[in-house]
Amino acid sequence: MKQKSQLSLSRRKFVKTASIAAAGLSMALKTPLALAAAKVKMGFVYVGPRDDYGYNQAHFEGKAALAALDWVKAVDEENVPETIEVQKTMESMIQLDGAQVLFPTSFGYFDPHILKIAKRYPDTTFLHCGGLWDAEKHPKNVGSYFGYIDEPVYISGIVAGHMSKSKKLGFIAAIPIPQVLRNINNFTMAARSIDPSITTTVVFTGGWSDPVKEAEAANSLVDQGIDVLTCHVDSPKVVVETAEKRGIYSCGYHTNNAVLAPKGFLTGAEWSWATVYKNYAELIKNKQPIPNLVRGGLKDGIVKVSPYGAVVSDAAKADADKALASFMDGSMVVYKGPIKDNKGNTVIPKGKSYLQTDTWLESMDWLVEGVVG
Amino acid sequence: MENDIGLWSVLIAVLGGAIRVGTPFIFVSLGECLTEKAGRINLGLEGNLIMGAMTGYAVSYLSGSPWLGVLAAGSSGCVLGILHALLCQNKQVNDIAVGIAMMLFATGIAFFYGKAFIQPSAPHLPSIGFGNWSSSPVIKAALDINVLFFLGVALAPAMAWFLRTTRWGNAVRVVGESSDAALSLGMNINRVRLLSTMAGGGLAGIGGSYLSLYYPGSWSEGLSSGQGLMAVALVIFARWNPMNCLYASLLFGGAAALGPALQSVGINWGYYLFNAAPYVLTLVIMIAASSAKGTVRGMPGEFVK
Numbered sequence: 001m002k003q004k005s006q007l008s009l010s011r012r013k014f015v016k017t018a019s020i021a022a023a024g025l026s027m028a029l030k031t032p033l034a035l036a037a038a039k040v041k042m043g044f045v046y047v048g049p050r051d052d053y054g055y056n057q058a059h060f061e062g063k064a065a066l067a068a069l070d071w072v073k074a075v076d077e078e079n080v081p082e083t084i085e086v087q088k089t090m091e092s093m094i095q096l097d098g099a100q101v102l103f104p105t106s107f108g109y110f111d112p113h114i115l116k117i118a119k120r121y122p123d124t125t126f127l128h129c130g131g132l133w134d135a136e137k138h139p140k141n142v143g144s145y146f147g148y149i150d151e152p153v154y155i156s157g158i159v160a161g162h163m164s165k166s167k168k169l170g171f172i173a174a175i176p177i178p179q180v181l182r183n184i185n186n187f188t189m190a191a192r193s194i195d196p197s198i199t200t201t202v203v204f205t206g207g208w209s210d211p212v213k214e215a216e217a218a219n220s221l222v223d224q225g226i227d228v229l230t231c232h233v234d235s236p237k238v239v240v241e242t243a244e245k246r247g248i249y250s251c252g253y254h255t256n257n258a259v260l261a262p263k264g265f266l267t268g269a270e271w272s273w274a275t276v277y278k279n280y281a282e283l284i285k286n287k288q289p290i291p292n293l294v295r296g297g298l299k300d301g302i303v304k305v306s307p308y309g310a311v312v313s314d315a316a317k318a319d320a321d322k323a324l325a326s327f328m329d330g331s332m333v334v335y336k337g338p339i340k341d342n343k344g345n346t347v348i349p350k351g352k353s354y355l356q357t358d359t360w361l362e363s364m365d366w367l368v369e370g371v372v373g
Numbered sequence: 374m375e376n377d378i379g380l381w382s383v384l385i386a387v388l389g390g391a392i393r394v395g396t397p398f399i400f401v402s403l404g405e406c407l408t409e410k411a412g413r414i415n416l417g418l419e420g421n422l423i424m425g426a427m428t429g430y431a432v433s434y435l436s437g438s439p440w441l442g443v444l445a446a447g448s449s450g451c452v453l454g455i456l457h458a459l460l461c462q463n464k465q466v467n468d469i470a471v472g473i474a475m476m477l478f479a480t481g482i483a484f485f486y487g488k489a490f491i492q493p494s495a496p497h498l499p500s501i502g503f504g505n506w507s508s509s510p511v512i513k514a515a516l517d518i519n520v521l522f523f524l525g526v527a528l529a530p531a532m533a534w535f536l537r538t539t540r541w542g543n544a545v546r547v548v549g550e551s552s553d554a555a556l557s558l559g560m561n562i563n564r565v566r567l568l569s570t571m572a573g574g575g576l577a578g579i580g581g582s583y584l585s586l587y588y589p590g591s592w593s594e595g596l597s598s599g600q601g602l603m604a605v606a607l608v609i610f611a612r613w614n615p616m617n618c619l620y621a622s623l624l625f626g627g628a629a630a631l632g633p634a635l636q637s638v639g640i641n642w643g644y645y646l647f648n649a650a651p652y653v654l655t656l657v658i659m660i661a662a663s664s665a666k667g668t669v670r671g672m673p674g675e676f677v678k
Contacts, residue, residue, distance in 0.1 A: 048595075049488065049491050051491045052491055052492075170637075202641075203637055204644055205633070205648070206648045207595075209593070209595035210598055211595060211598075212584075212589055212600070213629070213633060213648065215590070217637065219633075222510075223385070223510075223515075235593060237593070238589045241494070242590075246514065372641075
């Protein structure tokens with residue numbers, strides 16, 4: 001009873017006090033924001049931890065590179081689930097940190113979360129990592145950026161094709177979405193360009209982060225005689241470490257995984273988001289329009305190949321460097337017919353070819369000949 | 374013929390998986406079994422598992438000794454168990470609600486302090502190569518067994534013996550069967566439950582250290598993905614019998630290995646179904662074990678009230 005009497009503010013009085021306080025607070029907040037307006041403010045949201053050797057770390061490294069630019073202020077938040085949580089995070093970055101541009105990096109953030117918040121904040125730019133922006137359907141202050149990570153994966157495939165003795169490669173994948181299937185196909189076609197008898201066995205774990213299943217998949221694949229392993233999951237750490245433990249070769253993904261497998265590491269596909277994020281920062285600083293779609297591969301510096309491991313043979317290096325050079329000068333066409341899928345149907349007829357930039361490739365739903373899975 | 378080899382290797386993978394994946398289940402389910410025998414449910418063991426995984430990895434990395442990591446993991450589990458017991462012994466406190474709160478609390482703490490340990494590689498627990506007689510690398514790998522597995526296997530009959538024959542074991546059972554009877558025998562109910570929950574929590578912590586220090590062998594936030602909760606369900610399936618807990622844990626481990634093993638030999642239809650095998654098994658077991666008529670056989674009497 002005593003406690004209640006202490007709190008017995010009348011409702012009217014409470015509203016009055018609260019609104020005065022709120023007005024004061026918002027004024028107090030506005031002043032420092034206005035003073036610091038010269039800085040470009042960017043916000044980054046990751047679905048997982050920013051030091052997982054994987055997707056999130058790659059984005060974090062990109063964000064960290066912005067620290068070199070003293071006219072940029074970058075904030076970030078990790079472990080934000082693909083739920084209403086990400087909406088709250090985005091709103092607080094806009095309202096409290098004054099973010100002009102947001103980079104919610106996970107696939108599942110886009111629909112409905114970014115779309116919903118973007119309508120509410122038309123002055124803020126939302127750039128999503130992935131390939132989902134559509135000019136006809138989606139707001140103008142939203143855009144997407146992505147890199148052709150399948151290009152360095154192709155290089156990994158060439159090295160894997162050279163180094164494999166059993167002619168059986170393994171690929172541990174999370175979920176069969178187009179980006180994942182494209183990586184599997186590039187890896188397989190590259191290896192088969194070295195030796196057409198090579199096959200790639202795929203295990204889908206059904207989730208982006210499931211370490212026990214990834215380890216189990218790696219062990220099962222090694223038991224089947226596979227001697228080069230790579231993956232497309234959120235964090236390649238478990239897969240690469242298990243491969244090393246079982247004494248086989250591995251190709252990394254997302255970031256440089258060489259330290260995880262000092263003996264068996266061959267090479268890997270890495271993101272290089274620093275380039276992308278610096279470019280966006282420059283555009284905002286110079287008040288230039290921000291393109292809604294940004295794509296790029298090896299030659300644009302958005303993705304890169306991990307340095308070759310010590311065991312990689314000279315022949316493998318030579319072929320890999322040759323492919324790298326043709327990616328760099330733009331002459332490489334991976335999807336050149338005739339290409340069959342692993343059920344024997346011709347998906348790309350003879351004479352037809354798809355360039356890297358072709359959006360048809362972003363809706364891939366087939367696995368190439370030579371893939372088991 | 375080649376197909377035969379494929380199927381054999383699936384069998385070996387499932388056997389190996391039962392040992393590799395099943396070990397943490399053994400520890401958590403035995404821990405829960407002991408706790409529930411004393412008449413208390415600790416749903417927070419998922420949190421103990423994650424906390425144990427993080428603490429074990431961190432201590433192993435900082436000290437260089439994985440065994441010190443196991444010890445620290447067990448201790449962290451004990452502390453969480455004590456906390457759970459102390460909270461639950463207050464009047465009108467629901468142990469299920471406390472368990473869920475403890476699970477969220479421990480998970481949050483582990484994620485917070487675990488940030489710094491996601492990247493570094495800590496020294497692993499050693500394993501014993503029981504397959505060295507074989508020339509087949511498949512069998513060698515499947516029989517490369519961690520010492521903690523044997524500890525778990527030895528613990529199950531030890532706990533059964535402890536509960537059946539020792540005075541302390543009897544005390545645990547009496548407290549779990551009927552707190553009134555325990556009171557009239559002059560037992561300190563809270564103390565018995567505190568010790569049981571503490572020991573049970575400690576076992577779950579050790580189970581966590583197996584995850585981070587042996588298999589899959591690295592600390593990450595997705596490491597447990599509900600294994601602690603499944604182990605709690607497993608205790609009901611095992612009818613509160615430590616030996617059955619052991620068998621059930623191995624069964625669950627094998628079920629978890631089935632999906633990847635089938636895909637690796639090229640059987641690729643329905644992998645979502647096979648990957649869900651442990652969860653489907655949990656559901657089926659819960660339905661099969663439920664009864665409209667009376668209590669499940671073996672259930673501690675305190676849960677009936």
